Amino acid sequence: MSGQFDCVIVGSGTSGGVIAYYLTAGGMRCLLLEAGDAYGADTFPENDMDGSARMFWGGGLELSTTAEMAFLRARCLGGTSVVNQCLLDRFDEHAWDGWQAASGIGFLNGEEMAPHYAEVEGRLSIRExxxxxxxxxxxxxxxxxxxxxxxxxxxxxxxxxxxxxxxxxxxxxxNGCRRDSKQSTLVTFIRWAQALGLQVMPGFQVERLESTPDGVRLSGTHQGQMQEIRAPRVVLAAGALGNARLLLRSGFKKRLLSLGEGFYxxxxxxxxxxxxxxxxxxxxxxxxxxxxxxxxxxxxxxxxxxxxxxxxxxxxxxxxxxxxxxxxxxxxxxxxxxxxxxxxxxxxxxxxxxxxxxxxxxxxxxxxxxxxxxxxxxxxxxxxxxxxxxxxxxxSFGLHLMGGLAIGRDERTSVVNGRFNLHGFPNIYAADSSVFPAAPGINPALTIMALSHRASQEVLRDV
Ligand SMILES: Cc1cc2nc3c(=O)[nH]c(=O)nc-3n(C[C@H](O)[C@H](O)[C@H](O)COP(=O)(O)OP(=O)(O)OC[C@H]3O[C@@H](n4cnc5c(N)ncnc54)[C@H](O)[C@@H]3O)c2cc1C
The missing domain is CATH 3.30.410 (Cholesterol Oxidase; domain 2)
Known part of the structure; x- marks a missing residue:
């Protein structure tokens, strides 16, 4: 598949859904790839075990190397936004100060991020x-x-x-909200983007990514078949573990020394x-x-x-x-x-x-x-x-998986720059939980959405 899309987005969760919407609304022809299957209010599994097995990576739990800690992340259209609690908090000054110190990126502060928070909050139904x-x-x-x-x-x-x-x-x-009340990206940004022409391909697990002179080449399995997709640019939104795995497998560690480091x-x-x-x-x-x-x-x-x-x-x-x-x-x-x-x-x-x-x-x-x-x-x-x-x-459990592609100015200690590009790769972007340069100590989802809105503006500026 080539020439049909201006941008491919890998991963359809909190970040992928938001970016897909803003790019599509900005006039780009986008393809959203998701490793997991698509469920909805009528088809979410009703049994705990079934839900874990079908909607989560590793059947529900993935363990740390010493098996002392278990990690949870979803594998379905809408990603972890479908299974999370949808608690949406802005960062406080303490969190931004920590990010400033870790990244050296100027706009990571409450004042400059406020319009991005306001933009995504304004589209969602949020209440105490x-x-x-x-x-x-x-x-x-x-x-x-x-x-x-x-x-x-x-x-x-x-x-x-x-x-x-x-x-x-x-x-x-x-296991997914049966009333479409929870504001997951499945029932908000992805649905709105599809109405504007976004193409969505569930069941597509991207395995390799290559930067080519005219863009990027992605390969992976779709319903058990190997497939290749070419596009001028890609947004990586597969989460902290998904993005790190894809880039490590694709040999990017040689160029990006901090890849996989700084996991919180x-x-x-x-x-x-x-x-x-x-x-x-x-x-x-x-x-x-x-x-x-x-x-x-x-x-x-x-x-x-x-x-x-x-x-x-x-x-x-x-x-x-x-x-x-x-x-x-x-x-x-x-x-x-x-x-x-x-x-x-x-x-x-x-x-x-x-x-x-x-x-x-x-x-x-x-x-x-x-x-x-x-x-x-x-x-x-x-x-x-x-x-x-x-x-x-x-x-202990890790539900907020963050880092591995830290945002920062210094190429030796970070992976993504202030324009959300991988250092040295202007066609590859990321703005999801993987770019967190430090743990904020605050629920991350709203800030992932705000960063994703800002990143989509950078992508649109590049087209
Ligand atoms: C049970 C639970 C409750 C939570 N509650 C809250 C909360 O209330 N508030 C809050 O702020 N945070 C909460 N979180 C955390 C929050 O949901 C995540 O931090 C956030 O969803 C991460 O967003 P993301 O876009 O980076 O990744 P995700 O939302 O995880 O999306 C990544 C997507 O990429 C897909 N993917 C991965 N690899 C590939 C590949 N190779 N090819 C194609 N697709 C791929 C995945 O299947 C997934 O759908 C919770 C998490 C859990 C598990």
């Missing part, structure tokens, strides 16, 4: 989860925070109408607590509140009220047999709070000759201290709220 939607898990979080004098705030979420009042449970939307993931630690009365944490808005305490931000962690479906919960419990059975029988009595660590110790992404990814990442040093400080606060909050017993999950 109202107090009427706080389930008992959220109320216990609030009660515990207030008793300890910790500041909290409602979560800010991309949703239209979750119909909580009608008894709808949002925990099910971890906001490691998450889950604590469960048993209460005498039923909590029913799975009911209604399954996440509603977060910590908003400057002391926690300073100490390098944040807290969110959260829960897990039964199969995931059973996998998290450190025990078998009658102990596990007793724990699961208390499902309705469990509350949960997660610590998300603002990680500072970078990991590394590599790929072997067959393309298998290896993520070297540990919760160690300063990051381990930050995690422990968060766990102390969680215990205080749960005890203050009246927890009978408290249980710490032994694994």
């Amino acid at each position: 989860v109202p107090p009427t939607h706080h389930n008992r898990n959220a109320l216990l979080f609030v009660e515990g925070c207030e008793r300890r004098g910790y500041q909290w705030a409602p979560l800010r979420r991309g949703e239209t109408d979750c119909a909580i009042e009608e008894g709808n449970d949002c925990i099910a939307c971890l 993931c906001h490691p998450q630690l889950m604590t469960f607590a048993e209460f005498d009365e039923p909590v029913d944490a799975h009911r209604g808005a399954f996440q509603a509140c977060k910590s908003d305490d400057p002391r926690f931000r300073q100490a390098g962690f944040k807290l969110e009220n959260v829960f897990a479906p039964p199969t995931s919960l059973a996998m998290l419990y450190p025990g078998f047999g009658p102990r596990l059975q007793a724990f699961m029988l208390r499902y309705r009595h469990l509350a949960c709070i997660e610590v998300a660590v603002h990680d500072t110790v970078p990991g590394r992404i590599t790929a072997d000759a067959r393309g298998k990814l290896h993520m070297a990442k540990r919760l160690e040093g300063e990051d381990a201290r930050r995690g422990q400080a968060g766990l102390v606060a969680v215990r205080e909050i749960l005890e203050s709220a009246g927890a009978r017993t408290i249980l710490q999950c032994p694994m």
Whole structure:
């Protein structure tokens, strides 16, 4: 396939969907390639295991090299925006300062990024989860925070109408929202771009990328068949692991020495607590509140009220047999709070000759201290709220996968420049989670969208 498209976008998630829209709206003929399949409100898997197997890379969990940390990322049209919680936060000054120091890129500050945030926010339905939607898990979080004098705030979420009042449970939307309420790129930017002429090809996994004198050559498998596509330019939006894997396999490490370095993931630690009365944490808005305490931000962690479906919960419990059975029988009595660590110790992404990814990442040093400080606060909050017993999950999780193609001025320490081009490759762009030069300690999705809007302006300027 060649000559038909002005731009090919690899990956259809939070970044790919947004870029596809703005480029198509700007008059470009675009092709959006996605390794996973296309699902929708009527076809999202209804079973936990089935959903993990079909909609996530690695069947649900991919492990770090030491198997101490598990990573989650979606493999479907709309990418991780389909399975995430759609909590949409702007960075604060602390996050921008960290990015400035790490990248040296001038526009990475609150003032210059404000128009890009405003542009994408203006197209989405975003609101704070109202107090009427706080389930008992959220109320216990609030009660515990207030008793300890910790500041909290409602979560800010991309949703239209979750119909909580009608008894709808949002925990099910971890496998995709059946009401098209969650503002994933699947039901927003990609849908709008398709109406303007965007071509979408699900089930196409790009395996190699080559820079040619007249553009780029991509090859990969589509429904089991090898295919080649040529285009004048490509936007890489396959996420931190997807972009790193593709470029490493394609031999770019020789030119881009930092490729795969600087991998962050906001490691998450889950604590469960048993209460005498039923909590029913799975009911209604399954996440509603977060910590908003400057002391926690300073100490390098944040807290969110959260829960897990039964199969995931059973996998998290450190025990078998009658102990596990007793724990699961208390499902309705469990509350949960997660610590998300603002990680500072970078990991590394590599790929072997067959393309298998290896993520070297540990919760160690300063990051381990930050995690422990968060766990102390969680215990205080749960005890203050009246927890009978408290249980710490032994694994940590990476849901916010970031870095590997860090943005920066210095070619020796970064991969992407301030115009979102790979250093030395003016036809190859990236603006997704892979370009994060450091962990922000804040939910990344809204900033990925804002960066993607800015990047699409750069691409349009180049045409
Ligand atoms: C359960 C969960 C909850 C989360 N909740 C939140 C939240 O509430 N708020 C928030 O800010 N963040 C949240 N996140 C994180 C957030 O969703 C991600 O940081 C964000 O979606 C990353 O965007 P991206 O465009 O970089 O990658 P993705 O959205 O992951 O998209 C990458 C896409 O590229 C595709 N791809 C990969 N390799 C290839 C290839 N070789 N060929 C073709 N296609 C390929 C993938 O299948 C995928 O669809 C959550 C994550 C998870 C897992």
